[in-house]
Amino acid sequence: MKKQVILVIYSLLISIVSLAQNTVSIDLTTQKFIGTKSELSREKYFSMHGSYTDGDLAFDAVYLFDQLGIEFGRTFGGPKPFKKDKTTEPKLDQAYAEAAKNVERYKNAPMYESFKTRDLILTDHPKEAFQLNLNYEKVAEYNAEFIKKAYPLMPRYYEVMNEPFVHAKEYVASWDETEAVIVEMSKFHKVVADKIHAQVPGIMVGGYSAAWPEMELKDFWHWNTRMKVFMDTAGESMDFFATHIYDGRNVEGDFNYRSGSNAEAILDLIEAYSYKKWGKVKPHLISEYGYTSKGLVGKPYSAELNGTCLVSYNKILMSLMDKPDRLLKALPFITGKGSWFYNDKRNPDQHPYPWVISRKLSNGTYKYTHLIKFYQLWKDVEGKRIDITSNNPDIQVNAFGKEGKAYIAINSLADEVQEVTLDFLNKSNSLINNTTLRRLYLNEKGIPKLVFFTNISELKTLELKVGETVILECDVNAYEFENSLHEQNYYTKTYLQEIIANKTLEFTLEQVSTGKKGRASLKMGVARAHNLSKQPIIFVNGKQVKVPTNWAGYDQKPRKEFFGVIQIPVDIKYLKEGNNQVEITFPDNGGRVSSLILNVEKYN
Template sequence: MKRYHLFFVIYLIALVGFSQNNTVNIDFTTQKFIGSESELNREKYFAMHGSYTDNGLADNPEYLFDDLGIKFGRTFGGPRPYSKINKNNLSIENAQNLGITNSNRYKKALLYNKYKTEDLIITNHPREAFQYKGDYQKAAAFNAEYIKHAYPVMPKYYEVMNEPFVHAKDFVKTYQETNDVIIEMSKFHKIVAEKVKAKVPNILVGGYSAAWPEYDKNNFAIWNTRMKVFMDLAGENMDFFATHIYDGRNVEGSFNYRSGSNSEAILDLIESYSYQKWGKVKPHLISEYGFTAKGLQGKPYSPELNGVCLMSYNKILMSLLDKPDRLLKAVPFITGKAAWFYKSEENKEGHPYPWVLIRKTKNETYEYTHLKKFWELWKDVNGNRIYTTSNNPDIQVNAFSEKEKAYVAINNLADNEQTINLDYLKQSKALIKNLTIRRSFISENGIPQLLYVKEKNTLSEITLQAGETIILDYDINPTKFTNSVTETNNYSNTCLQPITAKQPITFTIEHVKTSKKGNATIKMGLGRAHNLSKKPTVKINGITVDVPSNWAGYDQAGREQFFGVIPIPTNIKNTKNGNNTVELTFPDTGGFVSSVILNIEN
């Protein structure tokens, strides 16, 4: 168990917070929209990495899917033109027959009748989905025909391959050849999308399912040779861009934490380049997220590891909840029983897969792991988004209400406990009848805890442990929204600009709609060495604004360099309708401004 205690200690040490007076404002009377989205879509956010075809989940489905509200998210049930079973038979007839067989198998699944859903991602392993310099047209036609016949309920999302680029070296002899493989994989995505959407018009096709989005590495070489190449070659045909976000170390790269500013910078760069190329932001599909690291598989079940995973799920979720207008679905990497792993060669002693919801015990029975606490914490959270603010990027907040219920979720990204003032705006405080606090945290011995605490009085402040997530579950008097706030993200027409000392970098942001009331924030994505300045002189429309020394999450000291988003608040009166300019001037040379986005709440 010492191994997992060490992970927990590293996790907490790595998260560096900033001490300040924290205030969260809560307004039950004001509805908030992000873009056109206000209502919480639970299928979008509360799925598991599994599907209704998993018979291992059929023992107690009412508890999992009715009571806890777990949704289905993703399955490796996509077409497999190069599987061993298929023997490279890419004929249309074979695709139809295999598809019909699969459809019949789905219909026989124990959960099919009650829990079948179209809100599902299908994908497959690169070794079964792709052949380097193969007949892409023929394989794509096979895939299209297979998909047309293989599903009694057509899935919404098709990821052509799972994490293909980190497996590029599996197709060639030398690492130097992998860039050619990435180019070919990108071309294959484009052809598959064309063929599939011609046969199955309603399915959304995308990729590339990035396992290692460490885009700033080697002076943004990973961006330029992977995601940029993919977007340039295949992006026009993609309905979404798929990314995996993991704290820890996923497949390649250094051990670090994407939750907070780093994941923001990754997704903002993808959005910004999408806008630069097509004048619109193509949506994200976060088909896996959570915590991973080397050496976890084949080890005894660890409640401590469950606790570290739960912290990462909640941190990343809180950030993704801020993106409902540009996110199709987000799937925490929590699987069912993963029975296949007990027979795996890397699991000689028959231990559970580290990310299972249900594990086999030593006496061959099954029991739930602590990972079910993810859905227990978020159980019944529903409704329309209500207006909340936090004055500290380390204190994340999202809130929703419906009928006589309100739910305010708060997460602490800092490495130390934080006391938060709760400021109820307008008549919100008078509406509260009862309050139950759900607290998700890790105990001193590393075991994940979920406590429910009933409060007799309305809270004016609350203290959160490092990494703790709470949900304030309110019973409120019936109320109607009397105000609304709409948040928009406005993108510059350039991104990834090199930094030269004392040379202004100007970003033009067009088609802005603003007002005299509300909030405005410049979201500055920055990738540069730790010893270089993160506080440029910033001007918006010629007006100088102060740059804070704080951002969401840790200081990134363990990374090769800083890559994150620094939010820069500015008075909304400094913005204007139409074109706006943001000018950044750094005192030193090196690195890049990866993106500049003007966030406005009207």
């Protein structure tokens, strides 16, 4: 009995120590730049999957788009060259006629005058955008002529097709033929992009809008036959690479959580290969992200599902907010009323589409779903980026300041309650007069709750529930930044290296600019069986660095194998100007180092 009591006390002490180790450090006096970006773009991060042409959204436009500050994001309003005829190339006179109708539709949209914007993504469903082995040049000419004439205000982005590769089977008789279809779809992207670039100034073209980026599957067979093929075939002509990041399962693949280290590994691999091919990182466009799974469509409305989606939105958002220099736009998959779905054959019982912001009740009226809470939580958050760090990769942080306000966002990726200590550096807490604490969490039944606590004079610690996001809205005195911190990522042309026991993998990180004061880390993407080591021996310019045992998000045990980024702190004094050498040695066989990126933050 005595031994059991001692063990219980010991376990509690370990738990308390573990909780106490979470520290978030905030320095309101230091402005942070990532690349050249410091100002938070709400257009980039707080859009919805809809357009100002969506009449359904006009029902409460002032509240949604003026007061909450929601931006528009994406429309399936592209050229649709095969909308009417899927067997022959479309004719240009059809393009002109359809474009003329489209212009009028846009100009007559109820929100056109007040809410029109260029910051919009055009796309089409594959069945309306592509047919196998037809004349791609003629189709591209149709698309270019349509886009030139179809929009009174030219959208900024054009995704040629939405999630095309998961539809490859629809064009052939058997699965073993689909890889050839993927090559053809990639060729089509290039032809279309080249034509658009030649004829339509001011619009960016990209793809392939990956629905199922399980890159590591079958020793990166998925990567080699999907994204790599696309980048090799069409990448030179792409202005961006589009990816969908979902927790759960999007169309195919394993059920898993991409938020955290897995999403980082996916995007880092794309960046690494971009740098290897072109010596530069082409930007991402995340045209959908959130939570999905099979069996959701056509089911009764679920507040619990809304809650699960909200947790995923915030986890993924907090990660994407760290990439403003190489991310064009990121859209949480939140749609409008989804009135089209009430007539869908998959929905005989007239249930709302699972990802709508407003659902129809049995009496025919509409009511906001819990998904509105995503935008209510992030309302008014804007300003210049402020230096903020977390000593635990499971505690995500971002902070921004504008005149009279500072916003400190903290999110938990952990599977248990976390206690966080707030450490305000350089006496920056003395600038704060008052704090409103916004908390978005799930109650014991999984129902999302958004609660505001006002008039807080001082806040030193926070207890974060599982999946909780908090925002400290601080009233601050007028002040000017005293310091600046500049973050830059550096790449190597060595990627996707096979791991052989005790064989040293060598990487050269190129054109590094370092300094005497700041922070640095290696972001190591690694794919390995769960029973293999995630802690190699690493030397940076001959100096050994310690590899942590923790990473962002869960242990990935439900996945076939681990694929994620492990962030490894490096003393900035170990770095040198120019090229830097990294050596990595694992003690066991199996898996790959998918990418290695050096992150450097220098104080000025």
